[in-house]
Amino acid sequence: xxxxxxxxxxxxxxxxxxxxxxxxxxxxxxxxxxxxxxxxxxxxxxxxxxxxxxxxxxxxxxxxxxxxxxxxxxxxxxxxxxxxxxxxxxxxxxxxxxxxxxxxxxxx
Numbered sequence: 397x398x399x400x401x402x403x404x405x406x407x408x409x410x411x412x413x414x415x416x417x418x419x420x421x422x423x424x425x426x427x428x429x430x431x432x433x434x435x436x437x438x439x440x441x442x443x444x445x446x447x448x449x450x451x452x453x454x455x456x457x458x459x460x461x462x463x464x465x466x467x468x469x470x471x472x473x474x475x476x477x478x479x480x481x482x483x484x485x486x487x488x489x490x491x492x493x494x495x496x497x498x499x500x501x502x503x504x
Contacts, residue, residue, distance in 0.1 A: 465503040472498040 475491045482488060 463503045465501055467499050467501055469497045470500045471495055474498075 472495070473493050474496050476494050478490050478492055480488050480490055
């Protein structure tokens, strides 16, 4: 009866893993993480070689670097608010259209 009780207690208690079992589990995890990181690095390298943005050199085109831009002034109609006070002292906002010069960037 005592042997039966001991075997039942041993079957319920958690088993201690040996050092080699723990190391094997850790080495599998490290190997899996290393393989995953290598796969991601290889995929990014392939994308960079293919010239996909932002990894490749296709980020800027030469046409944008050679543009000649200048600032010119243009007449524009603008709606300006005007604050008015009526006879009872209540403020009211009204708008007036005014033509003003506004700087505009023009590129060739």
